[in-house]
Amino acid sequence: xxxxxxQGLAAKHAGRVLSIAGTARKNAALEAIAQAIESRQxxxxxxxxxxxxxxxxxxxxxxLQDRLALDEKRIAGVVDGVRxxxxxxxxxxxxxxxxxxxNGLVIGRRRVPxxxxxxxxxxRPNVTVDAAALCLKSGNxxxxxxxxxxFHSNQAFVAIMRDALECAGLPRDCVxxxxxxxxxxxxxxxxxxxxxxxxxxxxGAGLIQSVVQNAKVPVIETGVGVCHVYxxxxxxxDMGANIIFNAxxxxxxxxxxxxxxxxxxxVAGAFLPKAWALLRTKNVELRGCPETRAILGDFVKPATxxxxxxxxxxxxxxxxxxxxxxxxxxxxxxxxxxHSEAIVTNNYFAAQQFLDQVDAAAxxxxxxxxxxxxxxxxLGAEIGISTQKMHARGPMGLEELTSSKFIVxxxxxxx
Amino acid sequence: xxxxxxQGLAAKHAGRVLSIAGTARKNAALEAIAQAIESRQxxxxxxxxxxxxxxxxxxxxxxLQDRLALDEKRIAGVVDGVRxxxxxxxxxxxxxxxxxxxNGLVIGRRRVPxxxxxxxxxxRPNVTVDAAALCLKSGNxxxxxxxxxxFHSNQAFVAIMRDALECAGLPRDCVxxxxxxxxxxxxxxxxxxxxxxxxxxxxGAGLIQSVVQNAKVPVIETGVGVCHVYxxxxxxxDMGANIIFNAxxxxxxxxxxxxxxxxxxxVAGAFLPKAWALLRTKNVELRGCPETRAILGDFVKPATxxxxxxxxxxxxxxxxxxxxxxxxxxxxxxxxxxHSEAIVTNNYFAAQQFLDQVDAAAxxxxxxxxxxxxxxxxLGAEIGISTQKMHARGPMGLEELTSSKFIVxxxxxxx
Numbered sequence: 001x002x003x004x005x006x007q008g009l010a011a012k013h014a015g016r017v018l019s020i021a022g023t024a025r026k027n028a029a030l031e032a033i034a035q036a037i038e039s040r041q042x043x044x045x046x047x048x049x050x051x052x053x054x055x056x057x058x059x060x061x062x063x064l065q066d067r068l069a070l071d072e073k074r075i076a077g078v079v080d081g082v083r084x085x086x087x088x089x090x091x092x093x094x095x096x097x098x099x100x101x102x103n104g105l106v107i108g109r110r111r112v113p114x115x116x117x118x119x120x121x122x123x124r125p126n127v128t129v130d131a132a133a134l135c136l137k138s139g140n141x142x143x144x145x146x147x148x149x150x151f152h153s154n155q156a157f158v159a160i161m162r163d164a165l166e167c168a169g170l171p172r173d174c175v176x177x178x179x180x181x182x183x184x185x186x187x188x189x190x191x192x193x194x195x196x197x198x199x200x201x202x203x204g205a206g207l208i209q210s211v212v213q214n215a216k217v218p219v220i221e222t223g224v225g226v227c228h229v230y231x232x233x234x235x236x237x238d239m240g241a242n243i244i245f246n247a248x249x250x251x252x253x254x255x256x257x258x259x260x261x262x263x264x265x266x267v268a269g270a271f272l273p274k275a276w277a278l279l280r281t282k283n284v285e286l287r288g289c290p291e292t293r294a295i296l297g298d299f300v301k302p303a304t305x306x307x308x309x310x311x312x313x314x315x316x317x318x319x320x321x322x323x324x325x326x327x328x329x330x331x332x333x334x335x336x337x338x339h340s341e342a343i344v345t346n347n348y349f350a351a352q353q354f355l356d357q358v359d360a361a362a363x364x365x366x367x368x369x370x371x372x373x374x375x376x377x378x379l380g381a382e383i384g385i386s387t388q389k390m391h392a393r394g395p396m397g398l399e400e401l402t403s404s405k406f407i408v409x410x411x412x413x414x415x
Numbered sequence: 416x417x418x419x420x421x422q423g424l425a426a427k428h429a430g431r432v433l434s435i436a437g438t439a440r441k442n443a444a445l446e447a448i449a450q451a452i453e454s455r456q457x458x459x460x461x462x463x464x465x466x467x468x469x470x471x472x473x474x475x476x477x478x479l480q481d482r483l484a485l486d487e488k489r490i491a492g493v494v495d496g497v498r499x500x501x502x503x504x505x506x507x508x509x510x511x512x513x514x515x516x517x518n519g520l521v522i523g524r525r526r527v528p529x530x531x532x533x534x535x536x537x538x539r540p541n542v543t544v545d546a547a548a549l550c551l552k553s554g555n556x557x558x559x560x561x562x563x564x565x566f567h568s569n570q571a572f573v574a575i576m577r578d579a580l581e582c583a584g585l586p587r588d589c590v591x592x593x594x595x596x597x598x599x600x601x602x603x604x605x606x607x608x609x610x611x612x613x614x615x616x617x618x619g620a621g622l623i624q625s626v627v628q629n630a631k632v633p634v635i636e637t638g639v640g641v642c643h644v645y646x647x648x649x650x651x652x653d654m655g656a657n658i659i660f661n662a663x664x665x666x667x668x669x670x671x672x673x674x675x676x677x678x679x680x681x682v683a684g685a686f687l688p689k690a691w692a693l694l695r696t697k698n699v700e701l702r703g704c705p706e707t708r709a710i711l712g713d714f715v716k717p718a719t720x721x722x723x724x725x726x727x728x729x730x731x732x733x734x735x736x737x738x739x740x741x742x743x744x745x746x747x748x749x750x751x752x753x754h755s756e757a758i759v760t761n762n763y764f765a766a767q768q769f770l771d772q773v774d775a776a777a778x779x780x781x782x783x784x785x786x787x788x789x790x791x792x793x794l795g796a797e798i799g800i801s802t803q804k805m806h807a808r809g810p811m812g813l814e815e816l817t818s819s820k821f822i823v824x825x826x827x828x829x830x
Contacts, residue, residue, distance in 0.1 A: 365823065
């Protein structure tokens with residue numbers, strides 16, 4: 001058995017205990033984790049220091065260094081997150097659709113944990129604790145495989161969480177860290193079909209594609225967002241300008257940020273200058289179709305075909321003038337990644353048809369795409385945003401980390 | 416573009432139309448299909464005749480020939496199935512969990528079709544129509560890839576269904592048949608990630624494993640059943656004997672049939688002769704542990720290690736005496752396939768703990784495992800029985816062929 005197979009087997013056994021542990025014990029374990037992280041902060045900061053020194057020596061990009069760095073305030077945020085998860089309702093054990101059948105069998109569907117969840121992510125040590133807390137609360141054991149740049153920080157967090165689990169009377173192996181951070185260990189994790197029930201990649205498009213392409217374990221695909229804001233000819237144009245400004249610039253690096261603006265020809269001449277008046281305050285680079293350039297001027301770069309399919313993740317916006325509703329919907333269904341799509345309109349039928357016809361995890365009328373998020377949607381917390389249609393779609397909260405089983409009460413029935 | 420890619424693209428476009436077609440039009444299309452199959456029966460029977468002649472020439476096993484054969488009665492059954500699907504409630508469009516957020520956004524989750532479903536199955540022409548009807552009712556386009564032995568029958572059914580769709584005002588390409596029945600076309604279908612939203616294999620363990628191992632498209636794993644009946648020391652032994660007799664012999668070839676009997680040591684001496692008195696009437700071959708052989712005699716074959724993990728699909732039963740509840744649950748969780756598991760007991764705590772601790776799609780107290788079935792569970796119809804934990808688990812009805820999208824009504828909100 002490889003190291004990882006042994007971790008998988010241990011996680012499977014730990015997961016069985018955790019699956020029937022009950023809400024009180026799981027919450028006690030989460031509180032023990034929160035307290036242990038608080039009291040062993042020095043250990044975490046020292047481990048993070050080691051990661052940061054290596055990062056500086058390797059000339060890591062400043063934005064990535066920032067995501068890697070921990071300080072007292074960020075650790076307090078992590079602890080807070082754990083307590084928020086503890087406060088959420090426990091999804092496990094709810095029985096739905098229970099009914100008697102004509103033969104007297106009483107059949108219900110009970111919500112149960114998935115079992116063992118693998119998480120593959122990049123160099124963000126806070127994900128280590130966030131993801132573990134969500135898995136624990138939903139009764140799942142978790143095997144974490146973080147980026148090698150955060151290895152010392154992750155190791156410190158995981159050691160603390162395992163100690164806290166033990167104190168709370170749960171198996172240490174409910175949380176495990178893959179200690180081999182080579183590419184090979186990621187590949188091995190993707191093939192651990194005997195022990196892993198699902199694998200969730202959290203990170204950039206490259207990581208996610210690699211997991212989706214190579215995994216034999218079921219994968220929940222998360223996060224790539226090529227999102228559009230479509231300003232319909234009957235839109236409130238000021239509202240439209242506000243919405244595209246917010247969707248593009250409030251946090252351009254995240255997946256629910258807009259990458260492309262579509263506007264009906266009938267209002268393009270009036271709308272585009274309004275939108276630009278806002279976007280220019282953040283130095284947004286526009287890449288437009290010929291009509292957009294004709295209206296706004298040559299400072300707009302010509303959009304290439306590839307621009308229509310790109311998640312820029314930056315202060316860059318593709319802009320296209322369309323003939324009307326049908327072209328807009330067809331364009332979105334062709335070029336969108338099925339994440340979040342918005343129409344701005346005062347027309348009742350255009351609004352309803354947009355909700356019907358656009359195929360995406362979240363479809364908006366008159367609001368910014370930036371709201372696609374577990375907290376904003378009222379799920380309490382999220383482990384990621386699924387852009388696939390199977391199992392979970394959109395922000396995934398605790399319920400999306402569960403499966404179900406049919407329970408059947410009989411009195412001797414045979415068929 | 417390959418032939419299959421063209422079919423995929425056509426199915427994707429057809430699926431968009433179908434996804435918003437509404438219940439009345441979908442039901443009208445199903446009724447048109449039912450009528451067309453009735454009125455063009457001669458065509459189907461002639462096509463089936465061609466398949467049957469080839470099957471006889473190739474010396475196909477009689478049981479397989481029987482599954483391939485169609486006659487007027489079987490066609491009437493197929494037509495009946497289509498009308499039953501038409502009569503089921505439409506799962507599409509239901510909005511759940513709709514609520515206002517503090518910022519005034521109104522957010523709901525709407526049930527939508529998956530999109531395009533691929534079905535890979537063996538030489539059973541009735542599956543062609545069953546599967547298509549379930550996909551159509553749930554708003555999904557479907558690409559069917561049946562076994563080559565049923566090719567002419569499948570082609571006849573699909574031609575008739577496409578004509579009927581057109582008459583009902585829906586795109587013909589809502590239903591498509593893969594006309595290349597080589598292994599290569601199956602592989603290509605498993606990799607059609609751009610057009611297929613999910614692939615469902617229906618058939619034997621070999622087919623299913625091949626799809627699970629090789630597909631890049633998300634797969635719903637169906638059907639392998641290594642199911643147990645566990646007779647607890649506080650069981651009604653007559654009930655236990657009835658249940659294992661039914662679970663083993665009422666239809667041994669199906670996945671919810673029992674393959675293994677576990678019995679507590681305390682009652683093995685009293686129970687096993689009772690069970691054998693029934694099982695012998697069907698000439699069931701027993702493969703037992705040493706204790707079983709000591710109780711029943713040497714006619715019981717010694718069970719090999721492999722027997723504990725085998726879906727016999729035949730009048731063969733593995734039998735093991737266990738020390739008690741814990742060993743039984745551990746054995747089931749180790750050797751079961753997560754399909755259907757039953758305990759026979761009068762003890763309240765044993766019953767509840769079995770439901771809690773056994774990890775399977777359907778867990779029974781005092782009833783035969785043979786009830787795991789969409790009709791028996793009240794789902795109305797089923798496309799298969801999922802043994803995976805993601806998306807769908809257990810019998811899959813129309814709801815399991817759907818996804819969801821968040822719909823968001825705003826009044827200009829930005830974040």
